[in-house]
Amino acid sequence: MNNQVRALREVKGWSQGELAEQLAVSRQTVNAIETGKYDPSLPLAFRIARLFRKPIEAIFNPEE
Amino acid sequence: MIRDYLCAGTTPRYWRLSALLMLLYLGTIVLALVYGPRFAAPSARVAAAVAPVLPVVGFVVLEFRRIRATDELRQRIELEAATSALAAGVPLLLALGLLDGAGVMPVRMIFASPLLIGVYMLAQLWAHRRYR
Numbered sequence: 001m002n003n004q005v006r007a008l009r010e011v012k013g014w015s016q017g018e019l020a021e022q023l024a025v026s027r028q029t030v031n032a033i034e035t036g037k038y039d040p041s042l043p044l045a046f047r048i049a050r051l052f053r054k055p056i057e058a059i060f061n062p063e064e
Numbered sequence: 065m066i067r068d069y070l071c072a073g074t075t076p077r078y079w080r081l082s083a084l085l086m087l088l089y090l091g092t093i094v095l096a097l098v099y100g101p102r103f104a105a106p107s108a109r110v111a112a113a114v115a116p117v118l119p120v121v122g123f124v125v126l127e128f129r130r131i132r133a134t135d136e137l138r139q140r141i142e143l144e145a146a147t148s149a150l151a152a153g154v155p156l157l158l159a160l161g162l163l164d165g166a167g168v169m170p171v172r173m174i175f176a177s178p179l180l181i182g183v184y185m186l187a188q189l190w191a192h193r194r195y196r
Contacts, residue, residue: 026134040136
């Protein structure tokens with residue numbers, strides 16, 4: 001799954017650690033999501049969307 | 065990386081309980097190996113022999129709680145590690161058991177648990193690296 005997490009985080013000027021802290025996950029989890037190695041669960045995807053104030057489908061796009 | 069791997073989900077309480085369980089384990093090992101065989105009553109010998117299992121069960125409960133306190137990626141890593149360790153450990157133990165049964169190589173059952181734990185730790189490191 002493609003996602004815009006890294007771009008959105010950089011717009012906010014947050015480090016991976018800062019984003020991880022706000023989402024209550026590890027920095028490794030944020031890194032794995034950004035690099036596409038791990039797709040977050042639905043609850044975590046909703047937390048990410050809420051944090052960036054965007055609809056979930058604007059952040060996560062299933063690969064065609 | 066190793067520090068992240070070792071410390072995920074741990075708290076000071078976890079480390080205190082781990083140290084306590086390790087002391088209990090060492091104490092029960094001494095009881096089982098040194099004093100147990102000297103007991104006259106068979107039931108006392110049996111109780112002393114299996115006493116180290118109790119702190120090991122404590123470790124299992126502690127690890128289970130630690131994993132439940134970690135985030136979802138770490139839980140996935142633990143799941144992949146456990147599955148991989150089972151997939152690698154069971155054929156390995158079966159092969160050793162068959163070698164023992166065929167009289168090719170004597171294998172002591174006491175080494176089965178440390179072997180399985182070792183395989184699990186290697187699998188944890190491998191799974192951890194996959195999501196680095």
